[in-house]
Amino acid sequence: MAENVLHMHGIHKAFNGVPVLKGVDLSLGRGEIHALLGENGAGKSTLMNILGGILQPDAGEIWIEGQRMHLSDPRVSGQAGIRFIHQELNVVADLSVYENIFLGAEWTNRFGFLRVEEMCRRTEELLGKMGASLHPKSMVRDLEPSYKQMVEIAKALLTDAKILIMDEPTASLARHEVEKLMEIMRTLRDSGVSIIYISHKLKEVLAVCDRYTVLRDGQLAGTGHVCATSEEELTRMMVGKSVGSSADRASTQIGEVCLEVRQASSGKWFRNISFTLRKGEILGFTGLAGDGRTELFEAVFGCRPYTGEIRISGQVHRLRHPRQALEAGIGLVPKNRKENAIIKDMSILENMSLAALDHFQKRLLLDRRKEADAFSRYRDQLGIKAADPAQSIVSLSGGNQQKVVLAKWLEAAPEILIFDNPTQGIDVGAKAEIYQIITELAQQGKAIVVLSSELPEIMRLCDRVLVMYQGEITGELAREQFDEERFMLYATGAKKEEQTV
Structure with missing residues (x-):
């Protein structure tokens, strides 16, 4: 491995007197893919925001290519060759690929006209x-998510980025798109670009990363070469204990049918869908990106027009609005948290209370004490x-x-709960906790639907699974x-059988 391109030494940071980072070290080699791991709240985002010039450390040093740096703001960080590739992609759908890449840095001639062909x-x-x-x-609006990732990366490379910070880049990608992104990362590494890879998906970390650093409670919990560790060891470092991965769970008493969908269709999204869901059952829906499962349950939750019939406890409902779905006893934890699950201008407490x-x-x-x-x-x-529920949810x-979104629906207490990618962006310790909560809800007689592309998650949780394709x-x-x-x-359409409902 070549010399270090980055060294962060003894980084401390506190908010309102509460320590978040406690003397953290991080080294990154030139042409290295380095995994930054830890539970939510371990300090990963704070450390990277310091590297990105968004936050200032209370103590510590940052060295880039042997030179001590004061990254006073994002502009200075960018000039030092550091670029963020965020989980929520910052692309403009109504612009072309080249327009996105050059946005804010357009090439013009001496008359001010764009040099489009160049x-x-x-x-x-x-x-x-x-x-x-x-x-x-x-x-860009016509591109698959993995190609949108490429546009983001190309925009960073336009300004000769030395260090790419990739925050959960595979969270919304299908399996084949993940493999494509990993190929790109290896190509960039071989060309001398260094990558800090933040992910909770440890299989991907083991597949693509060279070294790792684990944070726990704001402190360094471990660092080393990926080839010399395992998922189990990384998990222990992250959570301080072993987290069970057994697919076994207590069996639940499956009751009567509480939701029945008959011949449901909605434009290009899904066609002639029929299925039943029973009390106490965890029913899974899986497939590849674009299979229509999210859109299907947007219709069930009253967010999307549809034809066909939806029966809840034997009664036909025409669901045209989420309020109607909630009144009928249906709750939805959506996958796109920032767009569909939280209200950014409201507090943590207000977001938790909103559905109930x-x-x-x-x-x-409102009884604020009860809330x-x-x-x-x-x-x-x-x-x-x-620490403070009055803070903004985006803090x-x-x-x-x-977890706040999940609390919102637990408080609303619907009889039918739909979880769309419930552990997206969730660390391994919290995943196990959420799996336990979902299982306990089923044991209480709730009817559960889990939508997920992660087969280990589907296989661990579900009693029965329906697979969708196009x-x-x-x-x-x-x-x-x-x-x-x-x-x-x-999931790939290579096999199809007559459906039983």
């Missing part, structure tokens, strides 16, 4: 560096790391935001039939 040629060079074949004038305001109503006002007591209960139950890490159900598997190869045959 920008297109440079775009092709940047994408070619990643082994990507993508037309510079393609519209009637629980806290006191005449014409605070409910939050305190969920904070303990779900392990939400939030929390993504994983803790997800808007249709291609297969149904009972728990004793679970097998990754069989799932993939249905």
Whole structure:
């Protein structure tokens, strides 16, 4: 490995007197993919925000290519060759590929006219560096998520980035797109670019990273070469204990049908979908990106127009609005947290209460004490790391935001709960806790739907799974039939069977 391109030494940071980073060290070699791991709230985001110039450390030193740096703001960090690739991609859908890459840095001639063809040629060079074949004038809105990632990376490379910080880059990618992104990362590494890779998906870390650093409670819990560790060892470092991965769970008593969907269709998204869901059952839906499962349950939750019939406890409902779905006893934890699950201008407490305001109503006002007591209960139950519930929801890490969303629906207490990628962006310790909560809800007689592309998650949680491909159900598997190869045959359309509902 070549010399270090980055060394962060003894980094300390506290917020309102509460220590978040306690003397953390991080070294990054030139042409290295380095995993930064830890539970939500361990200090990863704070450390990277310091590297990005967004926050200032209370103590410690940052050295880049042998020179001590004071990264006073994001502009200085950018000039030092540091670029963020965020989980929520910062691309403009209504612009082309080259326009996104050059946004804010357009090339013009002496008359002020855009040098379009030169920008297109440079775009092709940047994408070619990643082994990507993508037309510079393609519209970004038409691209798969992995290609949007490439546009973000190309934009960083335009300014000769030395260090890329990739924050959960595979969270919304299908399996084949993850493999494509890993190929790109290896190509960039071989060309001398250094990458800090933040992820909770330890299989991916072992597959693509060279070294790792683990944070726990704001301190360094371990560092070393990936080839000399394992998922189990990394998990122990992250959470301070072993986290069980057994697929076994207590069996639940499956009751009567509480949700029945008959011949449901919605435009290009899904066609002729029929299935049943029973009380106490955990029903899984899986497939590849674009299979239509998210859109199907947006329709069930009243967010999307549909044809067909939806019966809840034997009664036909025409669900045209989420309020109607909630009144009928359906709750939805959506996958796109920032767009569909939280209200950024509201506090943690207000976000938690939003779906069950009637629980806290006191005449014409809200009982704030009762509301605070409910939050305190969920904070303990779900392990939400939030010192002050009056703070803005965006002050929390993504994983803790997800826990607040889960608390919101636990308080609303619907009989049917839909979880769309429930552990997206969640660390391994919190995953186990959320799996336990979902299982306990089923044992209480709640009917659960889990939508996920992560087969280990589906196989661990579900009693029965329906597999979708291009808007249709291609297969149904009972728990004793679970097998990754069989799932993939249905998910790719290579196999299709007559559906039983």
